[in-house]
Amino acid sequence: MELLNRIRIVMVNTSDSGNIGAAARAMKTMGISDLVLVEPKEFPTAKATARAAGAADVLYQARVVPTLDEALADCQMVFGASARMRTIPWPLMTPREATQFVLNEPEGASIAIVFGREDAGLTNEELRRCHYHICIPGNESYGVLNVAAAVQVICYEMRMAVLAQQQAETGGAPAAKPVMPLEITDWDEPLVSAEDMERFMKHFEETLLDIGFFDPNNPKQLMTRARRLFMRTRMDRLEMNLMRGVLSTVQKRLKGE
């Protein structure tokens, strides 16, 4: 169950505090307790506490932060829950597929799952901050889950995966062997945090400006594509040092140093 302690639920800009309470309850029933709220419209409220029922402790311990950056700063893996199709496809998976990635995270890695606004979900900007997008395969004609219901389904899948793995380890039924998407188990270097990743993307963009590089056909999408590329690699610290070293060296050479 140690893995469940490393999962953080992040709710962005939630309008109805009842949904925050319901999400806290959904989390606790599945053994997940780290809740971070980015700019909730109303919180705390009596309504949230009522809907949390026996999970008031999760609600009281919830942190309220002003930006998504702060919510994700110390996380190595970021999922975004998304119902909408985007213009640039992002690595997309069902909650069940996502569990395989989570099970393969190295020990100690923190995992964030980000949920958007009740009416509009996550912005494209916010979705680009995620390594992967999770989509609950819903009804084509009306597939929009309530945000707390989506938290329940995804936390349930995470718990089911952990239980299946435990069962397999303790000699129970042979569980489906976890797929190793990026062979990230037994990695030799710690993975970078979301904060480090943002600094790298900023450094990359600066360097592109310094060298005067832009994609004449699609200037706006350039950084989005670059971000998608680097996000999905899950860089480790040595790799990031290497890449930042390259960028810094390019910048120095341009100044004639």
Added chain:
Amino acid sequence: MELLNRIRIVMVNTSDSGNIGAAARAMKTMGISDLVLVEPKEFPTAKATARAAGAADVLYQARVVPTLDEALADCQMVFGASARMRTIPWPLMTPREATQFVLNEPEGASIAIVFGREDAGLTNEELRRCHYHICIPGNESYGVLNVAAAVQVICYEMRMAVLAQQQAETGGAPAAKPVMPLEITDWDEPLVSAEDMERFMKHFEETLLDIGFFDPNNPKQLMTRARRLFMRTRMDRLEMNLMRGVLSTVQKRLKGE
């Protein structure tokens, strides 16, 4: 999806009509629409309609009946959702296990899934009316899901099972879909070939030489690490053009072009 049309959700003696609305929404998002209410404490209400959101149609079509008998009369298979342990053990399964029973029902059979009161669940008498009990494996210290959240989880499992079966029947795809390292299906650009990848790595190495970059601690491993980083991204053609454009621009700037 025909199977989903044969699943009925039965809610017994619900106190809070908000939960009825939320259950209607949970059902509709998963493609299930047959809702029967046994002696709800309050219904219909504005609260229920508000919580149903885009699933008002499910709510309007819901039947209100005075007894569980009436709700179940034409059903061939009855599941009861139960969180509590009973003195007499009953065939008990997780939602995922239950889907296997549902998939094996003969064509045309109607399946009911019964949910109890917010505070006390189903009585022993009601539970004995069920063929099987479904238990969502929750947190030992607090595993009580909100009733609408439980409806969401169980309807989600039913839909996932139907989708997996469809996929197996149509595409011949294995029921357990192999998780691709990155859901590269439906990507917007074709992935690069091994040959392109080699050219890119060579270009990257040349550029590092041009800028005079090397890792003083580990010169040999530098390219190995860079290769591991870029190999595992599975670059597409547009991403590679972008990266090679960056490298070429750096090379030009160094020559003062």
